[in-house]
Amino acid sequence: MSKNQLNIKTAADIAPGELNLSVDAVVVGSGAGGAINAYELAKAGKKVLVLEAGPYVPSDKFTEMLAVAMGTLYADEGGQANTAQDITVLQGRCVGGSTVVNAALCFRTPEHYLKIWREQFGLTELTQERMTGYFEKVERNLNIQPNKGYETSAGAELIKKGLKKLDIPEGNAKRNIRDCVLSGFCFSGCKSDRKQSMLVTYLPWACNHGAEIFADTRVTQVVAKNGQAKGVLAEVVDPKTGQVKTRVNVSAPLVVMAAGPIQTPIILQQSGLANSSGQVGKNFACHPTLSVTAMFDQKVDDFHGATHSLYVDTNILPEEGGWLQLNAVQEPVEASFQAEPGTGKAYVSYMEKYRNSMRLITLIHDKNVGEVKLVDGAKHIEYSVDDEDFENMKKGLKQNARILFAAGASYLYLPTYDRTLIESPEQVDSVIDGLKNGVAKYRYTSFHPQGTCRMGADPKTSVVSPSGETHDVKNLYVADASLLPTSIGYNPSETVYALASFIADKINGRIA
Amino acid sequence: MTDIAINRRRFLQVASAVAAVSSALSAVPSVAGILTADNKMNALEQQVFQKMLDISLPTKGSSLVDPASLPVIPTIEQALLAGMAPHIRQGLRGGIVYFNDGPKAQYGKTFVQLSDAKAAEFVDAWTRSEAVPHRALAVGLKKLTVLAYWAIPNTWAPLGYDGPVTEKMGVKSLGNTPEPRD
Numbered sequence: 001m002s003k004n005q006l007n008i009k010t011a012a013d014i015a016p017g018e019l020n021l022s023v024d025a026v027v028v029g030s031g032a033g034g035a036i037n038a039y040e041l042a043k044a045g046k047k048v049l050v051l052e053a054g055p056y057v058p059s060d061k062f063t064e065m066l067a068v069a070m071g072t073l074y075a076d077e078g079g080q081a082n083t084a085q086d087i088t089v090l091q092g093r094c095v096g097g098s099t100v101v102n103a104a105l106c107f108r109t110p111e112h113y114l115k116i117w118r119e120q121f122g123l124t125e126l127t128q129e130r131m132t133g134y135f136e137k138v139e140r141n142l143n144i145q146p147n148k149g150y151e152t153s154a155g156a157e158l159i160k161k162g163l164k165k166l167d168i169p170e171g172n173a174k175r176n177i178r179d180c181v182l183s184g185f186c187f188s189g190c191k192s193d194r195k196q197s198m199l200v201t202y203l204p205w206a207c208n209h210g211a212e213i214f215a216d217t218r219v220t221q222v223v224a225k226n227g228q229a230k231g232v233l234a235e236v237v238d239p240k241t242g243q244v245k246t247r248v249n250v251s252a253p254l255v256v257m258a259a260g261p262i263q264t265p266i267i268l269q270q271s272g273l274a275n276s277s278g279q280v281g282k283n284f285a286c287h288p289t290l291s292v293t294a295m296f297d298q299k300v301d302d303f304h305g306a307t308h309s310l311y312v313d314t315n316i317l318p319e320e321g322g323w324l325q326l327n328a329v330q331e332p333v334e335a336s337f338q339a340e341p342g343t344g345k346a347y348v349s350y351m352e353k354y355r356n357s358m359r360l361i362t363l364i365h366d367k368n369v370g371e372v373k374l375v376d377g378a379k380h381i382e383y384s385v386d387d388e389d390f391e392n393m394k395k396g397l398k399q400n401a402r403i404l405f406a407a408g409a410s411y412l413y414l415p416t417y418d419r420t421l422i423e424s425p426e427q428v429d430s431v432i433d434g435l436k437n438g439v440a441k442y443r444y445t446s447f448h449p450q451g452t453c454r455m456g457a458d459p460k461t462s463v464v465s466p467s468g469e470t471h472d473v474k475n476l477y478v479a480d481a482s483l484l485p486t487s488i489g490y491n492p493s494e495t496v497y498a499l500a501s502f503i504a505d506k507i508n509g510r511i512a
Numbered sequence: 513m514t515d516i517a518i519n520r521r522r523f524l525q526v527a528s529a530v531a532a533v534s535s536a537l538s539a540v541p542s543v544a545g546i547l548t549a550d551n552k553m554n555a556l557e558q559q560v561f562q563k564m565l566d567i568s569l570p571t572k573g574s575s576l577v578d579p580a581s582l583p584v585i586p587t588i589e590q591a592l593l594a595g596m597a598p599h600i601r602q603g604l605r606g607g608i609v610y611f612n613d614g615p616k617a618q619y620g621k622t623f624v625q626l627s628d629a630k631a632a633e634f635v636d637a638w639t640r641s642e643a644v645p646h647r648a649l650a651v652g653l654k655k656l657t658v659l660a661y662w663a664i665p666n667t668w669a670p671l672g673y674d675g676p677v678t679e680k681m682g683v684k685s686l687g688n689t690p691e692p693r694d
Contacts, residue, residue, distance in 0.1 A: 004688050004690065004691060005688065059685065060685065063676065064675070064676030064677065064678060065663075065665070065675070065676065067659070067662075067663035071591065071595070077595050085648070086648070140692070141692050143689075178686060178689070179686065181678070181681075181683050183677050183678060183683075185676070185677075185678075191676075191678040191679075191683075191685070192678050192683045192684065192685045192686060193685045193686045193687055193688070194686060196689060200686075200687070200688045200689050201688070201689050204688040204691075205691040205692075208691055299672075301672070303673055304677065331673065332662050332667070332668055332671055332673050333659060333662045333663055336658050336659060336661075336662045337655045337658065337659060340639065340651075342636055343567055343568060343632040343635045343636050343654065344567055344568065344570050344628075344632040345570060347568060347569070347658070348569060348570060348571060348574045348576055349574075351576065351662075351671065352574055352575055352576065352670070352671070354671040354672070354673065355671065355672045355673075378599075417639050417647045417650075417651045418636075418639045418640040418647075419636075419639070438644075439644050440644045440647045440648045440651075441647070
């Protein structure tokens with residue numbers, strides 16, 4: 001095994017039958033939380049095994065086609081959704097997890113939320129001072145830096161002009177990228193390894209210290225005895241047949257759950273563990289987003305460039321409305337369903353103007369009103385956009401629409417199921433005021449599921465203690481976005497990187 | 513109206529699932545799942561998707577590629593339906609029957625029997641419907657159909673979209689990042 005490479009086995013490498021393994025620590029999931037813990041634990045001398053339910057797709061196999069990427073790199077082939085099935089909940093499901101398919105945007109957790117977490121959830125150690133150390137560490141390790149001037153896109157440049165006209169301050173995004181080539185394919189995986197996903201950072205680093213990764217391996221149960229974690233049961237699934245090929249029994253005195261905020265609570269529920277509070281799976285939030293499509297008289301060609309490069313966070317805090325605007329390039333597959341111009345010639349005409357189109361995304365800080373649970377053996381994400389949150393979304397959409405008109409748009413499509421057009425800035429308020437909350441009315445996408453194994457000091461109201469260990473089971477830790485006690489309004493990746501690093505230090509005894 | 517009995521809540525889930533699953537975008541043969549006999553399209557489903565394709569992308573007189581020259585329906589079947597969970601697939605069959613029967617009351621014909629103009633009118637009416645299953649099915653089936661079309665790279669040139677760039681431009685991989693020293 002050459003240095004700084006993945007030490008990985010896939011279903012093709014694993015013999016059928018049963019496999020018994022014994023390690024010091026088993027990490028469930030290879031995304032942000034899992035990879036960081038795998039590295040930190042392996043570096044501290046532990047024998048670490050990482051189990052990833054998704055496939056291993058090396059970056060040279062990335063296709064730069066979203067249609068293909070959804071089928072190979074995303075949970076449920078990109079079709080994961082809430083129970084009402086009107087909000088698509090996107091998550092990576094591959095070695096490296098969502099870090100492979102996110103847009104690399106990074107924000108430090110706002111002090112506003114850290115304060116709430118300290119005061120209302122007893123997370124007194126998550127001070128700004130302590131967290132700053134972790135933010136600085138992951139920013140260094142993942143090359144998280146503000147975009148350079150050239151790291152932009154044609155659409156972003158137009159939006160900047162709009163913001164200037166409206167005297168709205170623009171935010172220059174920070175991203176975990178090295179020498180971005182501006183292909184615009186972040187959501188399909190970075191083929192040239194510019195994005196600093198776990199696939200090219202913490203996972204090979206963990207392997208440098210002896211960690212081993214099993215792909216195609218889904219954990220079905222955490223095993224515990226007398227309130228102490230003992231390991232996991234897992235199945236290696238042949239991706240060609242969908243059949244279980246090998247049953248794996250991993251004996252480990254330390255289990256770190258980092259399967260993500262959907263699968264972590266599902267596995268705990270399957271295991272019947274860590275749920276004396278009844279909170280496992282509850283408090284789900286997802287930062288619902290809606291994209292407004294703007295049509296210009298001239299060609300914009302907003303399909304290559306930095307996937308995201310600017311944001312507007314003038315109203316990011318809940319008392320300000322709780323929304324965030326994000327630009328994003330989009331390829332034809334995405335553009336084909338973001339707007340409803342009408343069936344037939346109207347749709348053909350809309351797509352013929354693809355080069356004249358661009359989008360601006362409104363993301364809202366939402367209440368933790370959802371729940372992830374097992375029903376008849378299948379995962380259910382029970383979540384609907386709260387009425388109050390929807391009113392905030394409308395306010396955000398108004399700002400979004402005004403920015404797009406100021407950027408020079410001729411008219412806008414709102415992301416409704418039926419055809420909803422805004423033809424002038426004067427119509428913005430009246431059209432958006434007419435929107436009503438409801439099921440199957442809007443083209444929602446969520447990129448940020450979170451909050452299903454809430455961290456807190458009180459075992460009655462939280463699943464995970466302030467150290468990351470579950471209240472109920474010793475040496476069973478959670479280290480993914482499940483931990484977040486509240487939604488945070490910004491992209492949560494850097495928060496997860498920092499919290500995972502904090503928890504790894506707790507496990508390793510580096511901090512009391 | 514179909515005589516297939518579908519519990520309303522269950523139907524809502526199944527109908528809406530079409531919209532969500534279609535967002536999978538996995539509509540190209542290279543990501544085809546395992547197509548079992550249970551997942552294959554029946555004759556009615558083929559007709560419904562074909563009609564939806566005809567009315568959604570009437571490309572004659574436009575710059576777009578004629579969908580008749582592309583494997584759009586096989587793409588829906590081999591990529592999308594092949595990967596669908598059995599209970600969702602079963603429900604979808606009922607949903608498509610319900611959708612096809614939808615125009616009977618107003619037009620006296622099923623969806624596949626309507627003229628293209630009337631079929632498009634029907635779909636647009638259902639996207640505005642107060643009934644959640646109507647909205648979900650109309651939007652979901654249309655979305656699934658057009659996604660299968662746009663997922664085929666041959667459709668991009670008329671848009672001026674050049675597709676993947678890394679190999680074409682000879683961009684080199686930076687490989688794995690060196691481990692930090694601290």
